[in-house]
Amino acid sequence: MVEGILPPGFGDALEFSLIEALTGRRARRFSLGASISKGALAFESRHEPLPLTELERMMILVAMAGNTGWHFLIPHNERYAPFLPNYAGAAGGRTIPSNAGFHTSEIFFTDDTGVYFFATRDAPALVEGEREECDFDALLSAHRKRIRKLADGRLHLPAREPHIESHNTWVANCPGSLLVIPAGDVAQHQLANLCYYLQNGSCLYDDIHGERIQGLERYRHLFDENSLLPLSFIEQYSLMECTTELVSSCYAGVLMLQAMGLGGWMFNGMNPYSVLGASGDPEVPGLGFRYDISERWPVPNPTGLPGVFEGFCPPHFPDMRAAVDAFVARKFGAGGPFHPETPGPWRESKKVRGSAQVHNEDFKECVTLQAQYTLDRFGKFPGTVPSILVFIYLQAHHLDLDFYNHHFKPGAYLRTHATHMERWHPNEKKSEKDMNGSGRVKNRGARKREGKR
DSSP: OOTTOOOHHHHHHHHOOHHHHHHTOOOBOOBTTOEEOSSTTOEEOSBOOOOOOHHHHHHHHHHHHOEEEEOOOOOOOTTTTTSBOOOOSOSEEESSOOGGGOOOEEEEEEETTEEEEEOOTTOOOSSOSOOSSOOHHHHHHHHHTTEEEEEESOOOOOSSTTTBOTTTTTTTTOTTOEEEEEEEEHHHHHHHHHHHHHHTTOOEEBTTTTBOOTTGGGGTTTSOGGGOEEHHHHHHHHHHHHHHHHHHHHHHHHHHHHHHTOEEEEEOOBOHHHHHTOSSOTTOOTTOOEEEOOTTSSSOEEEEETTTEEOSSTTSSSSHHHHHHHHHHHHHSTTSTTOTTSOOSSTTHHHHHTTBOOOOHHHHHHHHHHHHHHHHHHSSSSSSSOSEEOOOEEEEEOBOHHHHHHHSOTTSSOHHHHTHHHHHOTTOOOOHHHHTTSOOBOOHHHHHHHHTO
16 A cells, blocks of 8 residues: 555445445455365465555454544433442543443454554543544544554464364464454453442442451441342453453454455454463463462463553552552543543533542442452452453454355355455555465465475
8 A cells, every 4th residue: 555545445444334244244264375274175275375454454453442532421320310420431432332331451463563552441532523424544543653562573372272272273363364352351340340339339248158248337338238249240240241342342343354355253262371371381471461370260360461451450559459549540530531621522521520429438448348358368359250351352364265266155255355455455466367366376486385394
């Protein structure tokens, strides 16, 4: 792509039908450069892998976690009136939904050039202004500065079990592909839920050990002693809500693949501990997350990547009170959804944001008591689910149409796939006879060398 000139495919994607994206969605795994050695669908690509362009990459990332303006918050709860419901954790909205606006997930990704972090959960409205149509080009430009490179080269994940499941070893994280890894901070999500339930008059009891949390009686004015909730249930709830963000992110990315005519799919066939760096194999450092092990837990517990994506729990905070204070600051501090000076979408945004009830000292102490109890009793926070969640991924790559033309009936791919090369890569050197519109042909020497491996 010539710098400053958008390819025709960009306009095609903007005009692509949502209905066609939904009904045309398929996992299309066979990429340029791929090979299936045996079986009914055996096939070897004649083409070299073709990496995504920077524009192609940005469109997928923005689809998966892009900021879309100001979050509208929850406008009313009779129990809270006249205060504004104070659930949300972020002032900005994203392309993905988040339960009560907690927004506790972020995006990692890797391609041939390196490993990256794409931070958007606390972004303000990156593109503002009254408009009937979204200026997607401006949205892409605003998001580029939020990408942080963490390492050179593709994330190292050996193409074998137990790191990658056997049905994915031939294609997952392959050369030329973009692999996107949404990560959720379940620890922070659990703090958000502790605040939410206390705000609505409920605290926890430890159903795993069959005991009450000592000291809660001091806060009887904040909750109903007859409506204690099981700790394990609320932690499972936090895990499920966090999962919603990760799955929604990947699904949004898959819909964008259809609009752009790229191959790929969303999947969970990679070991999350290998991805995070908690597999125990020093040859597979993954993303390099810090993790702990204990005889009390069946699996390691990753807690965060220091200085990049740190879970709201020790050791990234000295104790749970510090984590609670940080979470409260995220909500009510500068730039937060309930700080009066944070801009917003309302005509009187200062009045709206300032009408939420701020968590006072008693409230924070009660939340801290439950969180610290969990940490002390189970050795980690949360106690029964992981502190950091990674389990589903999106891969994007250029499709080898030859495979689908050879093995499938017509209709195996969309018109956007059929025209992708000419619409997105009009300047790509190719031989019409050899390439069939799919990609660069492998040179004979490379094919010969590959045959000797």
